[in-house]
Amino acid sequence: MTMKITERAIDKLANGMRIYAEAHANFETLRRVDLEEAIDDLDRSFEAELEAFHSLYDVDKAAFDYFEHADTALILLLRNAIHHKDHELFSSWNATMAQDGGPLRFAGAAFLLVSHSVVGDAHVANQLYKAEDFLLRLDPSLGSPALEAKMKPRNRDKLLQQxxxxxxxxxxxxxxxxxxxxxxxxxxxxxxxxxxAICRVFKSLRERGASFNGFDARIYASHFTDALRVDLSALRYKTIRIE
Structure with a gap:
């Protein structure tokens, strides 16, 4: 693949990241008017990000091993699960809370929300999925009908350990x-x-001479190669109890 094709995929991904950021910024205002639309806008724009990340993977996988790293591999796993959707996994927190009469059906239940730490003062959005769903895609011992059947067992085992x-x-x-x-x-x-995952891939692309030409790509290039860092060894926990 020529670098030009890769650079177009970078632009598409950066554009999708901006659209998701806008949907996240508009969420609180829109939810007061139309909760279903607010949730759909946020979830569909995130799914578009996943698709754009997969498009970049498609044209860049010969040069960079996306399944060697836990962050990039998890994002591809999530994309494939949502894209094929032959199961009932990966309903977002917002969509789950809004279904079937709203969160009051969980009255009295406590939920543990987990997030890895972004170093610095960067604002981080919340796109929450059940942690268990990832294991149900990978761990055959759980007997899940949603096990990722297209992945070779040794690759599933490797990703599960990651x-x-x-x-x-x-x-x-x-x-x-x-x-x-x-x-x-x-x-x-x-x-x-x-x-x-974006920090890892964008840094690799920059080191390999890729250009970040589009407006969104130029903005995000420096942000994700210089300013941001995620500590994947540090977890933050929050409890929400439905009253």
């Missing part, structure tokens, strides 16, 4: 178990992982 060790899934579920949170009530914010 999630447990490099992204702290073992630590997350150890804390959840010790504090008596059911696994279905543990949600992971995937935005810091997405940020980490």
């Amino acid at each position: 999630l447990k060790s490099d992204l702290g899934f073992d630590q997350i579920f150890a804390k959840a178990g010790a504090e008596h949170y059911p696994s279905k009530q543990v949600y992971l914010n995937v935005i810091p992982i997405f940020v980490s």
